[in-house]
Amino acid sequence: MPAQGDQCIFCQLMEQPEQLNIIAETDNFYVWHEYPEPRARGQANVVPKEHKESIMELSPAEYSEAMTLVREVMEKAKDGIDAEGLTVVIPEGQMGGQMLDHMYIQIFPRFEDDENAGTPASAVFPQKEMSEQEIKDTADTMASIDANFQTETIEPHPDSQKFKENSGNSASINTGPEEETENGDQEQETEEASDFEGKSYSWE
Numbered sequence: 001m002p003a004q005g006d007q008c009i010f011c012q013l014m015e016q017p018e019q020l021n022i023i024a025e026t027d028n029f030y031v032w033h034e035y036p037e038p039r040a041r042g043q044a045n046v047v048p049k050e051h052k053e054s055i056m057e058l059s060p061a062e063y064s065e066a067m068t069l070v071r072e073v074m075e076k077a078k079d080g081i082d083a084e085g086l087t088v089v090i091p092e093g094q095m096g097g098q099m100l101d102h103m104y105i106q107i108f109p110r111f112e113d114d115e116n117a118g119t120p121a122s123a124v125f126p127q128k129e130m131s132e133q134e135i136k137d138t139a140d141t142m143a144s145i146d147a148n149f150q151t152e153t154i155e156p157h158p159d160s161q162k163f164k165e166n167s168g169n170s171a172s173i174n175t176g177p178e179e180e181t182e183n184g185d186q187e188q189e190t191e192e193a194s195d196f197e198g199k200s201y202s203w204e
């Protein structure tokens with residue numbers, strides 16, 4: 001997959017955000033209604049403003065921001081267009097069904113009168129023949145991987161504006177939430193916690 005931020009469709013679209021049907025926006029993400037061929041009424045794409053090929057390029061703070069946005073868009077779909085259910089899709093990589101080199105999260109509102117109402121997204125995966133031992137071994141192998149997402153330093157994608165600014169000695173470095181990884185994890189965790197506390201959700 002070619003990685004060219006300047007020619008990336010999403011990067012190009014976001015140069016003129018007034019032409020997107022924006023549903024929500026944060027410092028680092030846009031959410032817009034899929035067009036011109038939505039697969040659901042209210043289908044929303046959560047997209048980082050910076051060029052990032054993979055959701056695994058998001059910093060912990062950005063990841064939290066994206067997931068909080070997903071939660072907010074769910075509420076907007078339920079309260080705004082009476083969605084009766086929702087399916088969230090996070091494709092990762094070409095084999096994972098990711099269709100562009102710029103990561104996205106899709107939110108599909110679901111409705112009772114949909115042709116496929118109630119069909120789980122997992123229906124696209126035919127059942128896999130695996131022995132009990134194979135399942136156990138596979139689980140053990142995955143469990144043995146030491147994932148340290150919360151403490152990792154995530155570098156900006158080379159095609160992203162942030163990377164160019166950081167490496168180009170620009171005076172106007174955008175200090176987004178992910179910059180704080182350099183200041184230590186303790187501080188970042190505190191920031192994240194307070195971010196969440198600052199928002200008011202109604203779970204009723």
Ligand SMILES: [Zn+2]
Binds near residue numbers: 010011012050051
């Ligand atoms: Zn892009």
